[in-house]
Amino acid sequence: MITLTDFLLVGAVLFSTGIYMIVSKRNSIQVLIGIELMLNAAILNLVAFGRFDKLKNSGQVFALFAIVLAAATTAVALAIILNVYRRYKTIDPDEIKNLRD
Amino acid sequence: MSMIRLMFYVMSFIAIASALYAALSKNLVRSIFVFFVTLFALAGLYVLALADFVAVTQVVIYVGGILVLILFAFMLSRRETLNVIQQRKSTFINMAKVPALILAALFLVVLVNVILKADADNLPWIKEAIAQKNVITPTSSTIDNIGVNLMTTYLLPFEAISILLLMALVGAAHLSRKEGSA
Known part of the structure; x- marks a missing residue:
């Protein structure tokens, strides 16, 4: 069987890839993809630990919650990105310096 | 047993390689579509972790919902500005990315150290769960x-x-x- 450490290592690599994307990308959509990668790494850890809780399924249930939360977050974030694009004509996070006007 | 390990290595290789490609690619569309592959490979990893319901939810919500949403947002914003961003990015490629690379690499080192030190397979509650047959087979x-x-x-x-x-x-x-x- 696959050990728990293997899953955690894969999750760690995905998590740091997500951090790299968030810090280095100059496009809000790619920053959002980085956030999704980090969320997926966390979900992978939840699922891997959830194997050892057959009765209550805590890991899998909270993995489901995290997936739903990610969907809600993405919808709002994309609405914000479209609004920012409409106002500033760019989606580079470094260029957006004002909160309002 | 070795077949499962082989599947695990294939799936995690696909996931990590496509995530790295999505992170390093300069083309936004390409990185969105490669992210599809990452999500599918992660669904495969969830199946290998014996969480088939989470895997199906991942495919339905992430691949079917979130990525279509991201593609919509990309297509609703205009192409010229995206191209301008990409060209300017390629000229500053070395300066802007070194701090991010250092940060990600150091974070990876810390995480791997913590995981290897924690020795997750021998945690007390996991041993207890195995002893009580509270493990998903x-x-x-x-x-x-x-x-x-x-x-x-x-x-x-x-x-x-x-x-x-x-x-x-x-x-x-x-x-x-x-x-x-x-």
Whole structure:
């Protein structure tokens, strides 16, 4: 069987890839993809630990919650990105310096 | 047994390689589509972790919902500005990315150290779960148990999530309406 450490290592690599994307990308959509990668790494850890809780399924249930939360977050974030694009004509996070006007 | 390990290595290789490609690619469309592959490979990893329901949810919500949403947002914003961003990015390629690379690499080192030191397979509660046969085996079906738990033990978080989804729905609709009507 696959050990728990293997899953955690894969999750760690995905998590740091997500951090790299968030810090280095100059496009809000790619920053959002980085956030999704980090969320997926966390979900992978939840699922891997959830194997050892057959009765209550805590890991899998909270993995489901995290997936739903990610969907809600993405919808709002994309609405914000479209609004920012409409106002500033760019989606580079470094260029957006004002909160309002 | 070795077949499962082989599948695990293939799936994690695909996931990590496509995530790295999505991170290093300069083309936005290409990185969105490669992210599809990452999500599918992660769904495969969830199956290997014996969480088939989570894997199916991942495919339905992430691949079917979130990525289509991201593609929509990309297609609604105009192409010229994206191209300008990309060209300017390629000229500054070395200066801007070194701090991010250092940060990610150091974070990876810390995480790997913590994971190897923690030795997750020998944690007390995991040994206890194995001793009490509280472990999901490949033959056990978990979906009915998840449904029962969702409606009994985890009812409060479930309702909290539903209220949050409603708020996100209203908020997204409010944010994306036309500018003049406010």
